Amino acid sequence: MKKFKLYLQLFWTFFKIGLFTFGGGYAMISVILHEVVEKRKYISSDEFSDVVALAESTPGPIAINSSTYIGYKMGGVLGALVSSLAVCLPSFIIIYVISLFFSQFLELELAAKAFKGIQCGVAVLIVAAAFKLFKSVKKNAVSYILIICSSLALLAIDVFSLGISTIYLIILGLAVGVAVYFRPKSRESEPTEEDLVLMTKNADNEVIAGDIVEKPAEHDGVSATDTIGEGKV
Incomplete structure (x- = not known):
């Protein structure tokens, strides 16, 4: 059904x-x-x-x-x-x-x-x-360049009646697409301080609303907060 x-x-x-x-x-x-x-x-x-x-x-x-x-x-x-x-x-x-x-x-x-x-x-x-x-x-320089160049090429073919076969245009587009896909990738930028703050790799830290809040240090099973209340710190 x-x-x-x-x-x-x-x-x-x-x-x-x-x-x-x-x-x-x-x-x-x-x-x-x-x-x-x-x-x-x-x-x-x-x-x-x-x-x-x-x-x-x-x-x-x-x-x-x-x-x-x-x-x-x-x-x-x-x-x-x-x-x-x-x-x-x-x-x-x-x-x-x-x-x-x-x-x-x-x-x-x-x-x-x-x-x-x-x-x-x-x-x-x-x-x-x-x-x-x-x-x-994807909004990047390569995409903009390809869009502008392909648009100008198609406009020139139409205006000047160049008579270029569609088959050649498809093959050219395929070649450009493959070249762009396999082009050397630039190194990723180093993480900023804000990115580091948002990371939760450290098990002793808690991330709350993007800010690191450290857990109270513990000594012999008694937290620092408890000892302060008892006047032992």
């Missing part, structure tokens, strides 16, 4: 993603992130960033690849099939219906205006996805 409920939930989640997302590809990232990370919490934001990178690098639409991975993680092979089918089904139904009245559909002025509005919405979804993914990126 629990498995059936999970499959039903996966189907409805990805059916909504496929139904209400226009533009496909990157426009769907923001919607998928909202549904599977923020709402359902199927995966973490860091893992979602890896899923997007993997889905974009492998053949096939990013939405289907992402749904297949997430569905497999949550419900195995059947979960992957259910999720992949659900995300494709709305598009299939809509395109099939439009194809029946394609010539009449193109002549509708309302449809033309609707598509222009959808194009603006797609741009907003892509920008929103970029900002959400940026939040999960």
